[in-house]
Amino acid sequence: MAPEINRRTFVGASITLGGAAAAATALSGCGTDDTPPAGQQTMTVSLRVNGEDKAVDVDARTSLLDMLRERVGLTGTKKGCDQGACGACTVLLDGKRVNSCLTLAVMHDGADVQTIEGVAHDGRLHPLQQAFVDCDAFQCGYCTSGQIMSGLGCIDEGHTGSDAEIREWMSGNICRCGAYTNIVTAVATAAKNT
Numbered sequence: 001m002a003p004e005i006n007r008r009t010f011v012g013a014s015i016t017l018g019g020a021a022a023a024a025t026a027l028s029g030c031g032t033d034d035t036p037p038a039g040q041q042t043m044t045v046s047l048r049v050n051g052e053d054k055a056v057d058v059d060a061r062t063s064l065l066d067m068l069r070e071r072v073g074l075t076g077t078k079k080g081c082d083q084g085a086c087g088a089c090t091v092l093l094d095g096k097r098v099n100s101c102l103t104l105a106v107m108h109d110g111a112d113v114q115t116i117e118g119v120a121h122d123g124r125l126h127p128l129q130q131a132f133v134d135c136d137a138f139q140c141g142y143c144t145s146g147q148i149m150s151g152l153g154c155i156d157e158g159h160t161g162s163d164a165e166i167r168e169w170m171s172g173n174i175c176r177c178g179a180y181t182n183i184v185t186a187v188a189t190a191a192k193n194t
Helices: 007-028 066-070 128-136 144-156 164-167 179-193
Strands: 041-047 052-059 089-093 096-099 112-114
Touching: 052 066, 066 089, 089 144, 096 144, 128 144, 128 179, 144 179, 164 179
Parallel strands: 041 112
Antiparallel strands: 041 052, 089 096, 089 112
């Protein structure tokens, strides 16, 4: 007779198999080394990230997002869809909004990159960050860094003439919690205060 499979036994087996796979990965050393694997084409990319000069060795196929998160240690920029559809990875690249998951790091040697970690100054929130707090413009917070970076670009580009204009120019940033009304209010508020 075949063993009875119910939800409890399925979950228990899944946990056991998942734990074994994680242990095997840890023992093999996969994912524990900072350096690119041998045999891959690596390049040194020199960037100015949040006002600091960085020289980073990366595989030529590494996205700007992965370089920022994994090689530079700036995890505020989020990996959402990894396809350019959600905007969670938005950074400012030479002052322009960019989905960092869609561009290779090696394409931006010498560029100036601003991430969410570089927005506040001297321990004080940027007016847009403060507006997000004051206007309750986030719920889970996962998209917030990308929303703020896109909002900064929107303000700098002068696309804050009306709520409809803000919505249009922020449309590449998805909030799964649905805080759009408050996000628009925060961007409009910050645009008036900057």
